[in-house]
Amino acid sequence: MKGGPSDLSQSAAAAGLLYVTDRSPGIRRHRAGRGFRYVTSRARILREASVLQRVKQLAIPPAWRHVWICSNSNGHLQATGRDARGRKQYRYHPRWREIRDEAKYERILAFAAALPALRRQTAKDLSTTRLTKRKVVAAVVQLLEKTLIRVGNDEYARDNHSFGLTTMRDTHVEISRSTVRFRFRGKGGKVHDIAFDDRRLATVVRRCQELPGHELFQYIDDQGEVQDIGSSDVNDYLREVTGQEFTAKDFRTWTGTVLAARALHEMQGFRSATEARRNINQAIEAVAGMLGNTRSICRKCYIHPAIFDAYLDRSLMQTVSANARRQISNSLQNLNHTETTVLALLQQKLHREIRRRTA
Incomplete structure (x- = not known):
């Protein structure tokens, strides 16, 4: 998780x-002719062979500008620079990447473990009669998981006219009995058309839509006034219920990982490395379509890399022991079969990584 x-x-x-x-x-x-020269913090030309070799191994692209390189070979951050489009880029120490990857394992495992209790709590909060803040926020949390729509940001809605769940307008939703249909312009200008059937959520969304004002997700406070729901309300609810620093984005990461595992499992095996790469790309494309992201962003941010590793080494959905799945199923009964298998797989991968690093 992120920290200070x-x-x-x-x-x-x-x-x-x-x-x-x-x-x-x-x-x-x-720049020095066709190559580069490197200057120390004391304005001296770098000539030490071992340091020059370390710099070479960083493979800093020639197009980077404003390049900074750490003087210490044990610095967690080894280099930064600006690419041709002016975006800041980073080169990290290999051991730092390992420990951060381990932290990613731990975060997604913790989120999956917290999901059953979170699902039970949202169901309980939705069962109340009054249209309270807690009831509406619980509805938004269930919608985050069911639709994979982003939580929303007031600044994006104001400046870019792009919307997420907490910034939806009444005009962005149509309800017919138990069917809810969202049609809106999301991040990057992409138009989304998402429909699902859920009687309880349809009832809550319809009641919100009937309140005065343009914002969709509103509630009635203790004074009888209508108030809006914001993304901070959703994240506060997640922290309160789980007792951990989870945010709405964790739903997309967990669900993206599970969907990728399911897609690859349905493709079965592969006969060559080329076929394996093609299957992985197809799985990423399918998940990216559901998340509303590009393939590169989807792979980098929303699918845990262990899923691809497990597919390539043919352990996905096969070598996870029945005992591991049974232990998880007994303690986390609100996870479905695919979720249970993915959680068991990630736990095994994490334990192997820890053993490898400490051996």
């Missing part, structure tokens, strides 16, 4: 690294 500088510093120390930033004195790169 002290948390990151502790994580770096645990990996035997020094936490640094590119505001620290470092090595700078300057």
Whole structure:
């Protein structure tokens, strides 16, 4: 999970690294003919062979500008620069990548473990009679999981006219009996058309739609006034119910990972590396379509890489022991079969990674 500088510093120390930033004195790169020369923080040309070799191994693209390189080989951050489009890019120490990947495992495992209790609580809060803040927020949380629509941001809605769940307008939804249909312009200008059947959610959304005002998700406070729901309300609810620092984005990461596992499992095996890559790309494309992301963003941010590793080594959905699945199913009864299998797989991968690093 994300943390403050002290948390990151502790994580770096645990990996035997020094936490640094590119505001620290470092090595700078300057164009010299067809190549580059490197200048130390003391304005001296770098000539030390071992340091030059480390710089070479970082494989910093020639197109990067404003390049900073860490003077310490044990710095968690080894280099930064700006690419041709002006975007800041980073090169991290391999051990830092390992420990952050481990943290990603732990986060997604913790979220999956918290899901059953969260699902029970949202169902309980939806069963109340009054259209309270808690009831409406619980409805939004269930919609996050059911539709994979982003939570929404007031700034995006105001400046870009793109919407998420908490910024939806009454005109963005149509309800027919138990069917709810959202049609809206989302992030990046993409138009979404998402429909589902759920009697209880349809009832709550219809009651919200009937309240005065343009915002869809509103509630009636103790004074009888109509109030809006915001993304911070949703994240506060998630923190309260789970007791952990989860956000709406964790739904997309977990569900994207589960959907990718299911898609690859349905494709069965592969006869060649080319076929395996094609199947993985098809799975990513399918999940990206459901999440409303590009393939590259979907793979980088919303599908855990262990799923692809497990598919390539043919362990996906096969080598996870029945005992592991049974233990998880007994303790987390609100997870479906695919979720249980993915959770067991990720737990096994995490334990293997920890054993490998500590061996």
